[in-house]
Amino acid sequence: MDDKPANGRSGGWKQDPAGVRKNILAVAMAEFAANGLSGARIDEIAAKTSTSKRMIYYYFGDKEGLYRRVLEEAYREVRAGEQELELDHVPPVEALKLLAEFTFDHHSRHPDFIRLVMIENIHHGAYLERSELIRPLNAGAVQKLETICRRGREVGVFREDVTPLQLHWHISAMSFFNVSNRTSFSHIFGTDLFSAGGQEALKKQMVEMVVGLALKPHRRSRGSAESRRHFRGDTK
Amino acid sequence: MDDKPANGRSGGWKQDPAGVRKNILAVAMAEFAANGLSGARIDEIAAKTSTSKRMIYYYFGDKEGLYRRVLEEAYREVRAGEQELELDHVPPVEALKLLAEFTFDHHSRHPDFIRLVMIENIHHGAYLERSELIRPLNAGAVQKLETICRRGREVGVFREDVTPLQLHWHISAMSFFNVSNRTSFSHIFGTDLFSAGGQEALKKQMVEMVVGLALKPHRRSRGSAESRRHFRGDTK
DNA sequence: ACCACTTTGTACAAACCGGTTAATTTGCTA
DNA sequence: TAGCAAATTAACCGGTTTGTACAAAGTGGT
Incomplete structure (x- = not known):
């Protein structure tokens, strides 16, 4: 159906699983500590990382999984x-x-x-x-x-x-x-x-x-x- | 369009602003204490009162207003x-x-x-x-x-x-x-x-x-x- | 009898938000 | 260098939740 994939700009990026996880964890800890479990927003956490929301789910499954790892x-x-x-x-x-x-x-x-x-x-x-x-x-x-x-x-x-x-x-x-x-x-x-x-x-x-x-x-x-x-x- | 107003049953009820406020506050306090500010649900609070969600907004404006009064x-x-x-x-x-x-x-x-x-x-x-x-x-x-x-x-x-x-x-x-x-x-x-x-x-x-x-x-x-x-x- | 305040109900919009789909890039290795 | 799995991006989805609009009527004081 889509003849034009219209992907994001093919800007270069490096693979860095460990770094990404660490970055997410650090940001999430601050966010959870600041706003509580239900108060923290996944989108907000994502925005403050150097990566994207999708990666949070990729590495931590869901919000509770992330929270548990942060704990x-x-x-x-x-x-x-x-x-x-x-x-x-x-x-x-x-x-x-x-x-x-x-x-x-x-x-x-x-x-x-x-x-x-x-x-x-x-x-x-x-x-x-x-x-x-x-x-x-x-x-x-x-x-x-x-x-x-x-x-x-x-x-x-x-x-x-x-x-x-x-x-x-x-x-x-x-x-x-x-x-x-x-x-x-x-x-x-x-x-x-x-x-x-x-x-x-x-x-x-x-x-x-x-x-x-x-x-x-x-x-x-x-x-x-x-x-x-x-x-x-x-x-x- | 509506020829039949179909209002709620015209059962008798008493006016009791103070009682309603008190009831809402008591339920809300328990809910906020149990679930936190963002964790508590207005609908849940409403369900546990003897009145309706509409009254919560009537008396307290919004969720934060209710929370402040509860505090x-x-x-x-x-x-x-x-x-x-x-x-x-x-x-x-x-x-x-x-x-x-x-x-x-x-x-x-x-x-x-x-x-x-x-x-x-x-x-x-x-x-x-x-x-x-x-x-x-x-x-x-x-x-x-x-x-x-x-x-x-x-x-x-x-x-x-x-x-x-x-x-x-x-x-x-x-x-x-x-x-x-x-x-x-x-x-x-x-x-x-x-x-x-x-x-x-x-x-x-x-x-x-x-x-x-x-x-x-x-x-x-x-x-x-x-x-x-x-x-x-x-x-x- | 009037009138402001109170109560009931429902339906719904609009935002919010956790989670997903799909496509694309990277980098390893055979 | 082709193949492939892991890593990454961007757009999207659908349920939930706050808050409102609308409509109507009962209550109680004066």
Whole structure:
């Protein structure tokens, strides 16, 4: 029927599968992180790549496939950074402190990753479930804490009734929230907490709180009866 | 052309603008919280109301208008519940403790609100910005803390270098994260932390940490040099 | 009885958007 | 250098979804 194929101009182009995939993944990660799963637009992603929409489907099948690969890639990147932390030769309290500080900074440096996790949680972890890549990453973080806690208890300075998982929870909460809720918080309360100094202060306080929780409570030589009571946590 | 108007059956109905708006808002809040802004479907919302899609546009203009009203309503509800807390007649340390506990439970009881805030943050607070209603609502939460801190410092038990806003930040972080990241966390680490007992333990620890941060550090009669050093926070 | 506001219904346009069809180019290799 | 699979381009499709137009009528206050 078509006597004139009218193909696109036969401009030269190079084959570069790996590069194209990488390019798509990078753009998609930014888009998904910025707009969420249903908020991100395939056409928009395509427009921002150096290739075309068709290639996205060629390499990733469909939108969910792309999203899943983006998730895995994000976890891989973050995980790689986390492995570098070496704590075995440090005394336990110092190790806990370093780990907490590192987590705080690490999350701060990977806002896109945080946003992807937020999105995952909004979607009830539907896509997380299908990826076996993700569980071990977080497990690694807790493993570090388990070692620290064991050593700390052996030396006799750590409490017995605070578990590594709980510590991980508290550290994660403050480090994660610090990134995830930055927008709404700074909009309501101003940006003081997010200046360089503000962040340093928050981090220091977070570390102090976590270490304080892990350490055995010491008898205090002075201080009001009230404050001491609260420190032991016996309310009723 | 149409000789037969064929209007809807002339069944009796009552006028109830307030009720209709309320009904729409409630359904929309659940839908937006469950699916996000772009994930929620107007038709789906309409189907779940006791009225029609037409009324949504009649009262709210468009999807964004509806979303904005939902946001404001959510903030209003949550803050209204928060106002009930009366702390002025309680000693400062106890007041701080009660406020922290309350916040933890309150967030836990309003997961939809948490989800809406998550969604807002993913959207970079674009809709929050347009609402002048929301800022003052949140400011109220910190005002309570300011009062508590002032009283605590007057009595001499609170540190001077920990601000009410920082305390609010830490309390919010742990209370918010406890709901927002429940899915991914429990998927990775199991559900122990979310059993009744697990939640009680987390809450108690959170309160202990916050109170511990606010209180003046006391000299310790015994304890390793290491642990004491870390308590003062002087690293380098 | 008037009149503005509220409610009901349906059908539909117009945009949006995920996904596909088909043709063409590249580059390897036999 | 012909053949062929992988890579790439551009145009297109059809379902979905937002939002509207139109038409009619009930409600309630004054």
